[in-house]
Amino acid sequence: MNKLVPVLRRSFHSNIIKMNAFTERQNQAEKTIALLKQQISALVSIAEQKQRIAEQEEIQRLQKENLQTEKTVQQLKYDLRFFESQNGVKQVSVPEKSIPVTTTPTEEVKPPKQENKDKPKGDDKKKDKKKANKENKAPKQAKPDDAAKPIDVSRLNLKIGKIVDVKRHPDADGLFVETVDLGEERPRTILSGLVKHYSLEQMQDRSAIFLCNLKPAKCVV
Secondary structure, three states: OOOOOHHHHHHHHHHHHHHHHHHHHHHHHHHHHHHHHHHHHHHHHHHHHHHHHHHHHHHHHHHHHHHHHHHHHHHHHHHHHHHHHOOOOOOOOOOOOOOOOOOOOOOOOOOOOOOOOOOOOHHHHHHHHHHHHHOOOOOOOOOHHHHHHHOOOOOOOOEEEEEEEEOOOOOOOOOOOEEEOOOOOOOEEEEOOOOOOOOOOHOOEEEEEEEOOOOOOOOOO
């Protein structure tokens, strides 16, 4: 019995040492796991921040591209209208949508007229026919006024022409009389006050851009 006591003590001490070592390893493992969790959360937050920055940069890039595309489309529309008007294509202006303001005028209530029983029935029939004819007639549509149209570059009929003949105006010292070939059936005669800026030799066989849809005007000297 006395021999077993030291053996038991040694085994007890060895077990205590092993338990302490196991506890230390467990604590170290828990610390390592906590550190790894912190590092993972930091990496996740960094990745999310980078993703947000990349998304914002992509959105800004797309917005710039959209603005540039819109400007290009507007320029192409402008060029298309210009070249169509040069080739004589009629441009139709689209008015902006506007909300009409309706007013409800107050009507005066007139007392009913007393019928004259002495009138013959033939007059009533004639009046009824006149009313029916007026109702059947459709109201005439008013012609659109050119002055009411919006001012737009598409309304200008610009053409490139060549001055085939030029001479001084017989009654006006400051005017040239030009015969211009615009590719039409007949050449046009144009007056221009360019005497102070160009000579006859400079104007002869000169190509220029002409505005062709101005109303004819009488020259008063």
